[in-house]
Amino acid sequence: MNDDLLSRHRAVLPDWLALYYEHPIEITHGEGRHVWDSDGNRYLDFFGGILTTMTAHALPEVTKAVTEQAGRIIHSSTLYLNRPMVDLAERIAKLSGIPDARVFFTTSGTEANDTALLLATAHRRSNTVLAMRNSYHGRSFSAVGVTGNRGWSPTSLSPLQTLYVHGGVRTRGPFAGLDDYDFVAACVDDLKDLLGHSRPPAALIAEPVQGVGGFTSPPDGLYAAFREVLHERGVLWISDEVQTGWGRTGEHFWGWQAHARSGPPDMLTFAKGIGNGMSIGGVVARAEIMNCLDSNSISTFGGTQITMAAGLANLTYLLEHDLQGNARRVGGLLIERLRAAAAHVPAVREVRGRGLMIGIELTRPGTDEADPAAASAVLEAAREGGLLIGKGGGHDTSALRIAPPLSLNVAEAEEGAAILEDALRSIQ
Known part of the structure; x- marks a missing residue:
């Protein structure tokens, strides 16, 4: 079904309208910090529609x-x-x-x-x-x-x-x-x-x-x-x-x-x-x-x-619900967890950010040379592990972008960090 939708997308929409993943996914519904694709796969969402789903998917008060x-x-x-x-x-x-x-x-x-x-x-x-x-x-x-x-x-x-x-x-x-x-x-x-x-x-x-x-x-x-x-x-x-x-x-x-x-x-x-x-x-x-x-x-x-x-x-x-305070507390835990994981991955140049706005910059090990291929590989590996993240950066798109809904809880932060750690290790 996605192959057909992808063909239709390419036939009628601009070539410069970017799609994530070698095999793009269709997100059909979401709840809380999770979304599902058209094949029934469930993902922890650490990008929130490009930082747009700020509180939660299908938040009852908003709907x-x-x-x-x-x-x-x-x-x-x-x-x-x-x-x-x-x-x-x-x-x-x-x-x-x-x-x-x-x-x-x-x-x-x-x-x-x-x-x-x-x-x-x-x-x-x-x-x-x-x-x-x-x-x-x-x-x-x-x-x-x-x-x-x-x-x-x-x-x-x-x-x-x-x-x-x-x-x-x-x-x-x-x-x-x-x-x-x-x-x-x-x-x-x-x-x-x-x-x-x-x-x-x-x-x-x-x-x-x-x-x-x-x-x-x-x-x-x-x-x-x-x-x-x-x-x-x-x-x-x-x-x-x-x-x-x-x-x-x-x-x-x-x-x-x-x-x-x-x-x-x-x-x-x-x-x-x-x-x-x-x-x-x-x-x-x-x-x-x-x-x-x-x-x-x-x-x-x-x-x-x-x-x-x-x-x-x-x-x-x-x-x-003091989601700013939650971003400070859970975001602080998440960034420290990611720094600990990245310490064992030579391709990680820097883990930076504040609150629930975290970037991981990837370079070729031992250099400051951007590695967009590594960023794309981690993006793919994270999706395969059940986690959606973004990417960006000023040096050939070599930074991973992590920005979950601000209602993210500690267990979900730990789950996402573990998936990201595996994804980072997979590129070594």
């Missing part, structure tokens, strides 16, 4: 909210008052930490980042944007234009002039050998030098933890140090929280809070986990920035009633 809302009205557009949208916007504005916040809902993280770039360039009257090397911000024309990862940049054409800054990857690049304090200082000096050679930028857009880049991150405080330099020049800071938001990192509700010395960002973008599978994205910004557009604008599908109902139910569940 109930969606069903009840669908029985009333599914959609009306932003041309009419929308109670669920206002309710969710009020909660997110308060949680964001941004003063006098306004919220605009989109259907994806790509669209959220696209909107943030529109707002920043309009507010600052500049099309120059700072972005981080190894970054990923989405699939749209403008988002690709600020993506610093060659594997996800299909064109060099862009409406923006993008300048790339050091610092998103701690263990590679010219400053990798420095301690954290000197690393931050060197990156700040690089930023100052770059600003001295460019037109005044509109904004810096940065992921606190680089998702597609393989869950890399700078030392805590780097973006606070950047913010102090940028603030002096009126340059905005956009924190891309599409993957780091909602408590996934465990220590903080938002990724920017690891860099909080200078306060919240001017804007943050969000998506993925808030909808637990429903298509929700958005931007939070100070009112003066959000309201800077001087032409009409609406959103046909952003903030539609059914997705807002899902988001409200999902956010309520996450907060009431």
Whole structure:
């Protein structure tokens, strides 16, 4: 059955629409932290639909909210008052930490980042944007234009002039050998030098933890140090929280809070986990920035009633069950377990991450040379063992990405770690 579906997929969908596995699987249903494929195989899900199934598969509170809302009205557009949208916007504005916040809902993280770039360039009257090397911000024309990862940049054409800054990857690049304090200082000096050679930028857009880049991150405080330099020049800071938001990192509700010395960002973008599978994205910004557009604008599908109902139910569940705390506790156990397992595998260069956002970088043993074939082999072996994970990285997709639903329990973490240990050992 899958062979037929695969043939149909290839006949009608783009060649660049990636599929995992030598023999791609069709996921038919899920429950909790598990999913099943069309052949009846059961998997522990450590990727959650690319960090999107944030709480659990088939979470009763969310499915109930969606069903009840669908029985009333599914959609009306932003041309009419929308109670669920206002309710969710009020909660997110308060949680964001941004003063006098306004919220605009989109259907994806790509669209959220696209909107943030529109707002920043309009507010600052500049099309120059700072972005981080190894970054990923989405699939749209403008988002690709600020993506610093060659594997996800299909064109060099862009409406923006993008300048790339050091610092998103701690263990590679010219400053990798420095301690954290000197690393931050060197990156700040690089930023100052770059600003001295460019037109005044509109904004810096940065992921606190680089998702597609393989869950890399700078030392805590780097973006606070950047913010102090940028603030002096009126340059905005956009924190891309599409993957780091909602408590996934465990220590903080938002990724920017690891860099909080200078306060919240001017804007943050969000998506993925808030909808637990429903298509929700958005931007939070100070009112003066959000309201800077001087032409009409609406959103046909952003903030539609059914997705807002899902988001409200999902956010309520996450907060009431302290899933951020669970990500910190269970994620801490999982990363230590994986580090212990990886210590015996020469191909593992680094196990990194925080909370339930963990990356394992693979290289050819004894070198820093990326090994994408090894990453693919571990991905396959993990699936054969009953575990779904992701992959990414800025050096030829050689990092494994581990991001289970935030309700993961200790027994499931141990089970997944054991499968991953076997998968890693299988490539030796």
